[in-house]
Amino acid sequence: MLDSLGQSLRETMRKITKAGHVDRALIKEVVRDIQRALLKGDVEVHLALKLSKNVEQRALEEKPPSGMSIRDFLIKIIYEELVKILGEEKEVSLHPQKIMLVGLYGQGKTTTAGKLARYFQKKGLSVALVACDVHRPAAYEQLKQLGEKLGVSVFGIPGEKDARKIAREAMKHFHGDKVLIFDTSGRHALEEDLIQEIKDLKEIIKPNEIFLVIDATIGQQAGKQAKAFHEAVGVTGVIVTKMDGSAKGGGALSAVGTTGAPVVFIGTGEHLEDLEHFNPTRFISRLLGMGDLETLLETAKELELQEEEAEKVMEKMVSGKFNLKDMYEVWEQMAKPGILQKILYSLPLFKMGEVDKNLVEESEEKLRRYRVILDSMTYEELENPQIIKGNRIRRIALGSGRDEQEVRSLLKEYHKMKKMMKEMRGNRKLMRALRKQLKSGNMDLSGLV
Numbered sequence: 001m002l003d004s005l006g007q008s009l010r011e012t013m014r015k016i017t018k019a020g021h022v023d024r025a026l027i028k029e030v031v032r033d034i035q036r037a038l039l040k041g042d043v044e045v046h047l048a049l050k051l052s053k054n055v056e057q058r059a060l061e062e063k064p065p066s067g068m069s070i071r072d073f074l075i076k077i078i079y080e081e082l083v084k085i086l087g088e089e090k091e092v093s094l095h096p097q098k099i100m101l102v103g104l105y106g107q108g109k110t111t112t113a114g115k116l117a118r119y120f121q122k123k124g125l126s127v128a129l130v131a132c133d134v135h136r137p138a139a140y141e142q143l144k145q146l147g148e149k150l151g152v153s154v155f156g157i158p159g160e161k162d163a164r165k166i167a168r169e170a171m172k173h174f175h176g177d178k179v180l181i182f183d184t185s186g187r188h189a190l191e192e193d194l195i196q197e198i199k200d201l202k203e204i205i206k207p208n209e210i211f212l213v214i215d216a217t218i219g220q221q222a223g224k225q226a227k228a229f230h231e232a233v234g235v236t237g238v239i240v241t242k243m244d245g246s247a248k249g250g251g252a253l254s255a256v257g258t259t260g261a262p263v264v265f266i267g268t269g270e271h272l273e274d275l276e277h278f279n280p281t282r283f284i285s286r287l288l289g290m291g292d293l294e295t296l297l298e299t300a301k302e303l304e305l306q307e308e309e310a311e312k313v314m315e316k317m318v319s320g321k322f323n324l325k326d327m328y329e330v331w332e333q334m335a336k337p338g339i340l341q342k343i344l345y346s347l348p349l350f351k352m353g354e355v356d357k358n359l360v361e362e363s364e365e366k367l368r369r370y371r372v373i374l375d376s377m378t379y380e381e382l383e384n385p386q387i388i389k390g391n392r393i394r395r396i397a398l399g400s401g402r403d404e405q406e407v408r409s410l411l412k413e414y415h416k417m418k419k420m421m422k423e424m425r426g427n428r429k430l431m432r433a434l435r436k437q438l439k440s441g442n443m444d445l446s447g448l449v
Helices: 003-018 024-042 043-059 070-084 109-122 139-150 165-172 191-204 221-233 250-256 280-287 293-302 307-320 324-334 339-346 352-353 357-375 381-383 390-400 404-423 425-440
Strands: 097-102 127-132 153-155 179-182 210-214 235-242 263-267 274-276
Touching: 003 024, 003 070, 003 280, 024 043, 024 070, 043 070, 070 280, 097 109, 097 191, 109 127, 109 139, 109 179, 109 210, 109 235, 109 263, 109 274, 127 139, 127 165, 139 153, 153 165, 153 235, 165 179, 165 191, 179 191, 191 221, 210 221, 210 250, 221 235, 221 250, 235 250, 250 263, 324 357, 324 381, 357 390, 390 404
Parallel strands: 097 179, 097 210, 127 153, 127 179, 210 235, 235 263
Antiparallel strands: 263 274
16 A cells, blocks of 8 residues: 555665765755655645654754664654654454444445454454445445345345434344444535434434544545544544555545544455554554564464464564475465465565555465475475475476476575565564554663664
8 A cells, every 4th residue: 555655755764774874964855755755645735844844853953862873763753753644543442332434425335334344253243234325226235245245234224215214223123232333325525414314323323433434545635524524423533445556545544644533444455354453653664664563463363373373483584594384384374365465564674565466466376386386395395495406396396387497486585585584673673662662652762773
């Protein structure tokens, strides 16, 4: 997501890390780069100028804590200021509750209702969907299909034109042991009748949460929508959809972040699994190429890996000690749809954030071929890749039905990845310290090497 913005910001980070020394000229150059990157990423002009001014002022006036290099301190300032424009993280309650989805027509409310149901389902909660969209043709049928795919109850009254009646009947039908998600009607504009309808529904449902669903492709206009809905019904959170392919995602996120209505989830793809709880600090970490090992470990858990096993594999990966057997176990899980992209965006390597969809698809196909090659290796070869040469390569190629060059390519990529993993360890240390101190509210990184 936000490939262009992320790439530009990562280039700026590289410029800092490669500089012989940090002086006023470099700081001003970096600030100009950040400003251009934000404007190109559709972040509102005033906000981009304010952020770059804050970075410049802090970099010139503040002194790094004892033990911290000026380079790390400058990166820390940029990191903090970017996090600020996205607002605070909103915790998601994992208890039975009532959630009402609101928004304009065509923003993806019904699909998001299904994704949200899947999110809570994965957390072990019982979920039900309520079809209160009485204006869009086939809205009930779409929600019903999503419910069937997920195996959750869907309540609606086909043909009924009064959303208020449907909400009342749903409240009688379901008990308080479920997460109830109410899908409501939208309009092409923020009209009086839409506002009145959702106000009435709010009174009837008395929701614990009112989530506004906004399409990321509208960019900076997302802020106006969020503000209007927030003022009308007290939006408790925003879900930004279509973040996987939107060049205007930066505008949408930053605009919403200034309204007082926090972003709670972002939609990152077309599948029901593609809904991610929005954590500003982790999002910016990935955008800057600093990685997000927490997301990586969560992904491993979703893949049915035991937590202890996931920790062990990750520790091997970041230490550069993992072998082909470890790689096979990881690749076997990564072959599942959408998983490779999630993992790539979570790795703390600057270059990883630059992977586009076509490259991900090619990589997934390559992984499938590589797994066949690995299946033709002996246990000894998987444990000790350095012994795979000459005759062994020929035997593995014959056994897998691939050519020798492809076996060599696999080994070359394995060694390259092992080397890259070793190089990222310092960056991982910086991110761990940043995350720890953000949680504690103390951003002093004294002693960080």
